Amino acid sequence: MAQEASSSTSSKTISLKTGDGEIFEIEASAAKQMKTVQRLIDDLGDDITIPLHNVFSKELPKIIEYYKKDITGEITKDFEAEFVKDLNDDEVKVLFLAANYLDANKLFEFLSQNIADRLESKSVEYVRKYFGVENDFTPEEESKLREERAWSFRGIKEDE
Amino acid sequence: MKRKKHSIPSPRVSQRSNKAKGKVVDELCPYFDNIPSHITVQILLQLPIESLLICKCVCKMWKTLISEPHFAKLHFERRPSLMIRTKDHRVSRTLYLLECQPEKFEIGTDNHVKLQPFKLPLRDANSKFGEKQNKIKNKSKCPYIASKPDLDKFGIVNSCNGLLCLCDPSNGNPLVICNPVTGEFIRLPEATTTPTLNTTRVTREQRLTALGFLPKTNEYKVIKMLVRYGKRVNDRESVILEINTLGTPSWRNVEADSQVSIPLLKYPTCVNGALHWIGFEGGFAGRPRSILCFCLESERFQSFPSPPQVFGNHNNTTRGNSKITMGELKGFLYICDSTFFTDVTMWVMNDYGNGESWTKLYNIDPLVSSFGSPDPSPYLSHYGLCFPIKHFEEGAAVLLYHPCNWFIYYEPEKYGFKVFQIHGPDPNFVEIIPHIPSLISLKDVVKGDNIEVLNIHSRCAKFKLHEENEALSLSQPIDGDLESLRSLFYYDSD
Numbered sequence: 001m002a003q004e005a006s007s008s009t010s011s012k013t014i015s016l017k018t019g020d021g022e023i024f025e026i027e028a029s030a031a032k033q034m035k036t037v038q039r040l041i042d043d044l045g046d047d048i049t050i051p052l053h054n055v056f057s058k059e060l061p062k063i064i065e066y067y068k069k070d071i072t073g074e075i076t077k078d079f080e081a082e083f084v085k086d087l088n089d090d091e092v093k094v095l096f097l098a099a100n101y102l103d104a105n106k107l108f109e110f111l112s113q114n115i116a117d118r119l120e121s122k123s124v125e126y127v128r129k130y131f132g133v134e135n136d137f138t139p140e141e142e143s144k145l146r147e148e149r150a151w152s153f154r155g156i157k158e159d160e
Numbered sequence: 161m162k163r164k165k166h167s168i169p170s171p172r173v174s175q176r177s178n179k180a181k182g183k184v185v186d187e188l189c190p191y192f193d194n195i196p197s198h199i200t201v202q203i204l205l206q207l208p209i210e211s212l213l214i215c216k217c218v219c220k221m222w223k224t225l226i227s228e229p230h231f232a233k234l235h236f237e238r239r240p241s242l243m244i245r246t247k248d249h250r251v252s253r254t255l256y257l258l259e260c261q262p263e264k265f266e267i268g269t270d271n272h273v274k275l276q277p278f279k280l281p282l283r284d285a286n287s288k289f290g291e292k293q294n295k296i297k298n299k300s301k302c303p304y305i306a307s308k309p310d311l312d313k314f315g316i317v318n319s320c321n322g323l324l325c326l327c328d329p330s331n332g333n334p335l336v337i338c339n340p341v342t343g344e345f346i347r348l349p350e351a352t353t354t355p356t357l358n359t360t361r362v363t364r365e366q367r368l369t370a371l372g373f374l375p376k377t378n379e380y381k382v383i384k385m386l387v388r389y390g391k392r393v394n395d396r397e398s399v400i401l402e403i404n405t406l407g408t409p410s411w412r413n414v415e416a417d418s419q420v421s422i423p424l425l426k427y428p429t430c431v432n433g434a435l436h437w438i439g440f441e442g443g444f445a446g447r448p449r450s451i452l453c454f455c456l457e458s459e460r461f462q463s464f465p466s467p468p469q470v471f472g473n474h475n476n477t478t479r480g481n482s483k484i485t486m487g488e489l490k491g492f493l494y495i496c497d498s499t500f501f502t503d504v505t506m507w508v509m510n511d512y513g514n515g516e517s518w519t520k521l522y523n524i525d526p527l528v529s530s531f532g533s534p535d536p537s538p539y540l541s542h543y544g545l546c547f548p549i550k551h552f553e554e555g556a557a558v559l560l561y562h563p564c565n566w567f568i569y570y571e572p573e574k575y576g577f578k579v580f581q582i583h584g585p586d587p588n589f590v591e592i593i594p595h596i597p598s599l600i601s602l603k604d605v606v607k608g609d610n611i612e613v614l615n616i617h618s619r620c621a622k623f624k625l626h627e628e629n630e631a632l633s634l635s636q637p638i639d640g641d642l643e644s645l646r647s648l649f650y651y652d653s654d
Contacts, residue, residue, distance in 0.1 A: 116206035
């Protein structure tokens with residue numbers, strides 16, 4: 001993606017450089033919402049391109065889009081639904097981690113809820129894979145646990 | 161100014177920049193596994209209880225995280241809920257989770273949303289288990305078993321820290337402690353024979369049970385009390401008090417302080433390592449007069465300051481109609497007075513033990529102000545229980561329960577009034593149990609091998625009761641607002 005056109009001269013823009021070398025512009029007020037970026041600005045000054053080693057050109061535009069809406073106070077339920085509609089589970093995960101790295105609280109909270117919603121009907125194996133967690137139960141422990149929760153799908157979802 | 165290297169490590173950068181930019185799932189997985197547990201918790205706190213049961217099986221660390229009572233409390237704050245049970249003549253071993261999320265109450269007038277069920281054990285399960293064992297092997301379908309309320313039904317005494325205390329409904333004898341969410345339960349030790357007294361001098365007796373939690377020692381205690389009142393006014397009551405610390409195999413006799421007089425007690429609530437009840441004077445349909453407190457550490461009764469204005473309001477005119485309840489929310493003791501349904505008040509003890517700190521939080525005027533009618537139907541005065549849902553300061557929310565299973569959820573700051581209804585097979589009444597759903601494991605509570613921890617799902621889940629084909633569901637009445645309630649409850653609607 002090429003550089004976005006800079007915003008109007010009255011508001012300051014900050015240049016962000018992703019881990020894969022691309023540069024994006026955001027408004028200073030949006031940058032304030034991302035505490036990591038703000039800290040870097042405080043350290044490096046706002047005239048220098050801020051390097052974000054852990055965020056890449058795939059995610060950053062989405063994040064910028066979110067905060068563009070946020071500073072104008074336009075984040076609605078519809079916008080949020082639309083925002084995540086076309087993201088698959090892994091894309092959401094990457095965005096979530098980027099929001100965590102950037103210390104962008106509002107986006108972080110919103111995405112954590114979205115991830116929780118996506119995990120709601122998934123199996124144990126899927127959740128393990130998604131979080132990259134290893135199963136450290138012994139086979140006996142595992143079968144005991146499985147037996148105890150075997151009912152949990154016999155509730156609402158199975159009937160429908 | 162020296163250029164500071166930012167402190168957040170970026171160990172994965174080299175990996176990623178070497179690979180193609182397309183999504184490869186395996187690459188992303190390692191990216192997630194170093195996330196600090198507080199981030200995982202952030203996601204877990206937003207999951208419903210059924211999903212938490214699945215997540216408990218992911219790995220040992222997650223199991224520990226999720227099973228902690230503190231996690232349960234945080235989770236409950238985000239997703240407050242109540243348990244509901246049908247209150248009819250059948251066994252009703254199912255508790256339904258009613259989640260108080262106002263967005264969920266707006267489902268349209270044609271929709272019915274089923275409530276998530278949880279099972280309680282059956283009282284007489286052992287005999288059924290033996291009989292049916294052979295039949296199960298032969299049949300692939302779930303066998304139906306006959307259940308009798310006198311034999312199988314449990315009464316629910318109180319909920320404490322995610323556990324329920326169940327009793328024999330005919331005599332109040334505590335029998336089982338269970339966690340309805342995980343399905344685990346333990347049977348309390350057999351009752352020791354109580355010494356008989358000279359029965360000619362006993363007019364009435366009161367059996368009292370409660371489950372409490374002592375944070376200091378991380379112990380749960382069940383107390384069981386038999387109070388016998390003599391005929392003559394000055395006769396001292398005789399009190400037999402027994403305590404079982406969960407995990408021990410027997411009941412201990414504890415001497416009760418003969419100086420403390422014990423009135424009719426209701427609404428056991430455990431707060432701060434002590435059990436509290438509201439004391440009623442004047443028999444069953446009496447007036448609330450006091451709060452009695454039993455300290456679980458010293459195992460002694462002591463008096464406790466009550467909000468004077470509340471109990472003082474109840475005089476002869478309200479006799480028999482007092483609707484005062486007591487409970488606990490977020491570690492605070494509250495008293496809710498919904499006797500005058502036009503003016504439901506909530507009192508909270510802000511500073512535990514300090515009588516002056518009883519603070520009147522709010523009055524709710526759920527119907528009168530909306531309709532401008534000064535004389536609501538007398539029908540209303542018979543029901544109308546009130547349960548606080550959300551913590552008192554941040555946008556207090558309350559659930560009010562009307563007759564015929566109408567509920568009003570009231571959150572003044574955000575949502576105003578939301579009306580919904582619970583449908584079921586026999587929809588007349590439901591029992592509401594304030595309970596914090598928790599995944600705490602009874603095995604951790606009981607510690608050691610003295611008491612066997614059983615699980616409903618590995619035993620009785622194979623059986624079905626006929627009643628269990630029907631589920632409770634939530635629906636939104638015609639307009640979901642108070643107008644529709646009005647037509648039900650006001651005889652003279654204009």
